[in-house]
């Protein structure tokens with residue numbers, strides 16, 4: 001996925017001082033230079049990052065296999081030093097998820113999406129907010145790739161871990177102020193959501209935006225049950241025209257569960273009949289059967305590049321991670337019946353449209369990649385015209401003329417959507 005340069009640069013130098021200041025204020029690091037100290041990172045942060053990483057990557061089971069859900073409710077509070085556990089999440093995982101969510105926002109901006117509630121107070125909710133990475137990602141997205149949010153508004157943060165929620169609420173305020181968006185307020189709600197029931201109490205208000213970042217995969221319920229309750233929650237608590245942004249791991253099992261969730265949503269009678277109108281905006285640009293689910297071993301993910309903060313480069317080197325690029329799976333779903341091209345007006349209404357779902361591989365004069373469109377996934381080759389950028393994962397090709405079958409499709413003509 002391409003992101004605007006000012007977004008991918010925003011974490012290179014400006015982010016670390018904001019985070020350092022916050023951590024010092026919360027007493028989570030002992031001194032200004034802690035994040036620059038290899039010794040400090042090695043002793044106080046790296047072991048917790050390793051533990052959390054094993055948990056999130058599902059490699060901590062005895063067989064080293066991916067398990068389905070994450071049972072531990074308390075990974076923010078356990079371990080010999082819970083404060084350092086939270087510190088590790090804040091410095092290591094929060095910025096990455098923040099950037100992923102901001103990137104999805106920038107993809108909406110790239111395709112011309114305009115915030116549909118001009119003149120109304122902004123009302124959003126993050127489910128499983130943890131340290132408010134998703135909500136802060138929206139702030140960063142709006143700062144560097146604006147959709148036109150009003151100047152003020154609020155985020156309800158729902159989270160089952162009180163210490164994480166407390167930190168997230170304060171971090172949201174700190175980060176928002178640093179970005180010049182201190183007029184957005186966070187409202188913390190400490191509760192566990194039972195995902196096999198409506199996700200919000202009946203008397204909860206309506207929101208314009210739902211954000212879920214690395215949340216759904218922690219639950220063992222089937223994608224069908226999650227889809228049913230999600231749709232009920234959208235019906236009762238989302239304004240018409242509002243959107244849900246769901247970001248999940250790029251791991252095969254978790255990514256496929258998200259694709260199953262998409263499939264289950266589209267199969268619900270109230271969605272098919274339009275009684276609860278839903279439109280899948282991204283990444284699929286439509287309601288076609290999922291091209292990745294067609295194969296047992298396939299899944300679908302995005303990847304974004306950024307300039308990591310300096311301390312994160314050091315930390316990555318210490319723990320053996322390389323977060324120069326960030327993979328993830330995602331969905332953006334709008335409540336409403338208007339056509340896709342109305343929501344994403346930069347899309348052409350002419351001809352066939354595909355999204356690249358793999359990197360491009362140079363093959364002599366041509367490039368080869370996988371594309372996904374209305375009729376599923378295809379392996380395609382294209383002799384990219386001069387003065388056209390080489391397409392990459394996440395790019396959209398429009399007005400495509402092609403021949404051949406899904407095993408090997410030759411693209412004759414196409415237009416690449418660029419910034």
Ligand SMILES: C[S@@+](CC[C@H](N)C(=O)[O-])C[C@H]1O[C@@H](n2cnc3c(N)ncnc32)[C@H](O)[C@@H]1O
Pocket residue numbers: 073093094097098127128129130131132133134158159160161164191192193194195212213214215218
């Ligand atoms: C991996 S963390 C992600 C946090 C944050 N959204 C982010 O992207 O960094 C998942 C969060 O969801 C919370 N969570 C999981 N299931 C929950 C539930 N049923 N109700 C409330 N919170 C839940 C966990 O406590 C945790 O803070």
